[in-house]
Amino acid sequence: MGLKNMYLLGIDIGTSSIKVSVVEINTRKRIATMQYPDEEVQIKSIHPGWAEQSPEEWWQNAISAILLLNATGVFNPMDIKAVGIAYQMHGLVVVDKDQRVLRDSIIWCDSRAVELGEKAFAKIGQQKCLHQLLNSPGNFTASKLAWVKNNEPELYQKIDKVMLPGDFIAMKLTGNITTSIAALSEGVFWDFQNDELSKEIMEYYGFDENLIPDIQPLFSVHGLLKKDIASLLGLKDGIPIAYKSGDQPNNALSLNVIRPGEVAATAGTSGVIYGVSDALTYDPQSRVNTFAHVTYNKTQKHTGVLLCINGTGSMYRWAKHNFAPDLSYAALNELAATAPIGSGGLKVMPFGNGAERMLNNRYTGAQLLGIDLNLHGQPEIFRAVQEGIAFAFRYGLDIMRENGMQPKVIRAGMANLFLSEVFAQTFVDVTGIPVELYENDGSVGAALGAGIGAGIFESVEDAFALHEPVRYLEPKNKEAYELLYIEWKNILNEAL
Numbered sequence: 212m213g214l215k216n217m218y219l220l221g222i223d224i225g226t227s228s229i230k231v232s233v234v235e236i237n238t239r240k241r242i243a244t245m246q247y248p249d250e251e252v253q254i255k256s257i258h259p260g261w262a263e264q265s266p267e268e269w270w271q272n273a274i275s276a277i278l279l280l281n282a283t284g285v286f287n288p289m290d291i292k293a294v295g296i297a298y299q300m301h302g303l304v305v306v307d308k309d310q311r312v313l314r315d316s317i318i319w320c321d322s323r324a325v326e327l328g329e330k331a332f333a334k335i336g337q338q339k340c341l342h343q344l345l346n347s348p349g350n351f352t353a354s355k356l357a358w359v360k361n362n363e364p365e366l367y368q369k370i371d372k373v374m375l376p377g378d379f380i381a382m383k384l385t386g387n388i389t390t391s392i393a394a395l396s397e398g399v400f401w402d403f404q405n406d407e408l409s410k411e412i413m414e415y416y417g418f419d420e421n422l423i424p425d426i427q428p429l430f431s432v433h434g435l436l437k438k439d440i441a442s443l444l445g446l447k448d449g450i451p452i453a454y455k456s457g458d459q460p461n462n463a464l465s466l467n468v469i470r471p472g473e474v475a476a477t478a479g480t481s482g483v484i485y486g487v488s489d490a491l492t493y494d495p496q497s498r499v500n501t502f503a504h505v506t507y508n509k510t511q512k513h514t515g516v517l518l519c520i521n522g523t524g525s526m527y528r529w530a531k532h533n534f535a536p537d538l539s540y541a542a543l544n545e546l547a548a549t550a551p552i553g554s555g556g557l558k559v560m561p562f563g564n565g566a567e568r569m570l571n572n573r574y575t576g577a578q579l580l581g582i583d584l585n586l587h588g589q590p591e592i593f594r595a596v597q598e599g600i601a602f603a604f605r606y607g608l609d610i611m612r613e614n615g616m617q618p619k620v621i622r623a624g625m626a627n628l629f630l631s632e633v634f635a636q637t638f639v640d641v642t643g644i645p646v647e648l649y650e651n652d653g654s655v656g657a658a659l660g661a662g663i664g665a666g667i668f669e670s671v672e673d674a675f676a677l678h679e680p681v682r683y684l685e686p687k688n689k690e691a692y693e694l695l696y697i698e699w700k701n702i703l704n705e706a707l
Contacts, residue, residue, distance in 0.1 A: 219233070220293045226264070234662075241654075241658075263318060378412045389426070405438070459483045469504070471488055522562060534589060554587075557579065560699075562675070625648050
């Protein structure tokens, strides 16, 4: 191929930080990675249920991460051949005609547009929404834009283009603004039955179609790196930005979850189970959501069925900050392992990060229940948090099973909560499903996606030809955890 010592760059725009990785084309292996900043980026919440971040801060953090990555010295940045971007889903970024950001991004866990989405669901018609959009408009990007239109009308009039977070980073790199069917579907702008921008959503909310960027294939050249930005980043000007995907479809890609029936999981700031389907399915209650998968096109309608739990890593971060701020996550995981299964009766409801879709958009708040002041300490607290998160995954997985998803194995990356032996094994025991763990993460998936989009790899299958798991976990304590899960679920149902 003549691609010895040639590389791909992946940029993952997370809620907590920006992660970047360089992947060698021939081996498909990550050779360098960097995360910035070290401290988790804060979410701005000026009202209960609101959540915003600054797009310009994402951009500055991405610059810092790439420059630190280059400084590792293990590769020549001029040998990077393409760039791919993964990003936190459902966020709203709006810019004027000069590509200036008009307001902070209303991000994925923001709940302010729930009522607007529910009104749209009723007015457009529940069956029509589910049949055509595969979702309720909920608090997705389209409804967030409607909130801006209703509450910030002067600002709304200045909007030239509406973007998702990854579109914004690509714009900063190239000067071009594009979108894809997958991106529009995650914003609930896409009509799956007619394979076009949803007339119902655009007309109901009163949006001008000119607000929507040019639609391109997800795996394609979305623009070329500008000369001044290339100079700033130490990269070669003119290389393509050849892939953009929301973090969960991209995480699935990074785990080679591309065929119907295959399932991926991630437990970062949010927790997700994501299964690929070849049917335009939907949950009648919109507790789980269906979007176009990275491999979706008009002849191969692969969708991703997504269960999202807002309060996973965010719950663990809160517990760390308040109960052991000076300890590392690795140390917390070791502490959790010293507590018994069931955490001595301590139970955690990890639902304190906005309205939860799988709970019918209810906001219950997080809870620590059954605290015994003479028995419970740090080990029990951190184990209970991990067990509570695993129970939340099981609750959501059962909803996915109701909707026809029957995974035989779940693939996950060796990252975030899956780095904890306690959490990984509890997840397997509670769900009853074996887990394959891989070294890949979102930034690696974005890099490999760029190789596909730039035509460096012949196909998705070619990009993952060398993909192998590093660990395989099977259930060990299924019966004990089944009883504990039933107790936990009964408490949750009482709260609902």
